[in-house]
Amino acid sequence: MNLCLGQVFSKDKTFRPRKRFEPGTQRFELYKKAQASLKSGLDLRKVVQLPEGENINDWIAVHVVDFFNRINLIYGTVSEFCSERTCPIMSGGPRYEYRWQDGDHYKRPTKLPALMYMNLLMDWIETLINNEDIFPTRIGVPFPKNFQQVCKKILSRLFRVFVHVYIHHFDVICSMGAEAHINTCYKHYFFFISEFSLIEHSELEPLVSQGHWDENKGGLTVAW
Template identity: 90%
Template sequence: MDLCLGQVFSKDKTFRPRKRFEPGNQRFELYKKAQASLKSGLDLRSVVQLPQGENINDWIAVHVVDFFNRINLIYGTVSEFCTERSCPVMSGGQRYEYRWKDNNLYKKPTKLPALKYMSLLMNWIETLINNEDIFPTRVGVPFPKNFQQVCKKILSRLFRVFVHVYIHHFDSICSMGAEAHVNTCYKHYYYFITEFSLIEHSELQPLKAMTERICT
């Protein structure tokens, strides 16, 4: 899927620089294994399953970083159409509105333009995945006890990017001929989060109808 996304989307429009896995460590080998499975044409439901003998936190870490890269690329490509004028609120249609809170600059849920929300979101995720105390890269260093909780929060917020892109910018995706690639990325993401129960089903409601159509 990397090759397909690279062909469809302009990589200079990536919203944030890609996070890369360092060659030579276990996570890099897991990433290569996951990519090989994706490109082999296997059913995505089987691709997301934990390989025998592998650590579940390593597997989740690899996918969180990979989804960050992919979703970052998708949003970066449509971000020129996502302006304060076109998207004054981070939302998914009229029924769903997302407010930003980070307990730092924004201590209360705050209504923001979608572009500003996305920028804060990507910065927040990038800071987390670069934090060695949360996403350790050295062999033998354990994951923190709250690792999966952190990943659930990251994946939940990344879902909001899909919601906004699908509901507000899908015409742009289609005009680029990228519909199939975005759908594949979403299906991969959806099968992964449901395989490991990483998001509450109630949070998936904004894309429920579409999900039932393309992920069955």
Template identity: 95%
Template sequence: MALCLGQVFSKDKTFRPRKRFEPGTQRFELYKKAQASLKSGLDLRKVVQLPEGENLNDWIAVHVVDFFNRINLIYGTVSEYCTERTCPIMSGGLRYEYRWQDGDDYKRPTKLPALKYMNLLMDWIESLINNEDIFPTRVGVPFPKNFQQVCKKILSRLFRVFVHVYIHHFDSICSMGAEAHINTCYKHYYYFISEFSLIDHSELEPLKAMTEKICN
């Protein structure tokens, strides 16, 4: 999937610089193992399962960063169509609206254009995955006790990107011939969060019908 995504989506339009794993680290080795499984054509339900003997938090960390990179690439490709005029509200159709709150500059849920919301979201995720106190990369440094809770929040907000892209920009995805690739990325994401119960299924309601169609 990594090669296909790179071929279909323009790397020049990546919304944020790609987060890379340091060669020689355990996280890098896990990442390579995950990528090899993806490229082997294995069932995605099996690909997301924790390899025997590996640490669950390391496995989650690798996937959170990888999903950030992939979803960042997908949104970056359609972002030129996602303007304040076309998408004045961060939403998923008429039924779902997402407001931004970070506890700092936005202390209350705030209605924003989708592009502004995406900028804030990617900045927020990037700051978390680059924070050594939350995503430690040094050998022997433990994950914080709230690590999985942080990852759940990241993954739930990344889901909103899928919602917006699928509902508001899917025509652009199809015009690039990228429908199969975003579907594969979504299935990988969905099987992963389901395998480890990382998102409450009520949050997945906006794409429920599509998920039932392509993930069964």
């Protein structure tokens, strides 16, 4: 799917520099294994399952970074259509609004334009995945006890990017003929977070409630 995404979306419009795994590391080998499975045509529900003998935190770390890269690529392509004029609020339709709070510059939930929210979100995630105390890369260095909690928060925030793109910019995606690719990316993400219970079901409500996702059928079911 990386190949398909790279062909359809503009790599020069990636929202952030891609985070890469160092060759020769366990994380790099896991990433290659995950990509090989993804390109093999296997059921995505099986692709996300933890390979036998592998550490679950390594598996989660690989996928968090990979989803960060892919979602950057998707949003980077539509970001020129996501301005303060077109998207003055970070939202997912009229019923859902996301406000930014980081405990530093924004101590209270603050209403922001979508593009500004995205910039802050990607900066925040990038800082976390580059932090060796949270995402260790050296052999023998353990993951922190709160590692999965941190990943849950990252993944729940990345879901908001899907929500905004699907509800406010899917016409752009369709004009590129790229809807099948973003749908596959979202399905992969959905099956992964479901496999390891990494997001609260209530977080999915903005897409489920509007009829865009049917868990029983395992896919996106209506035109956007």
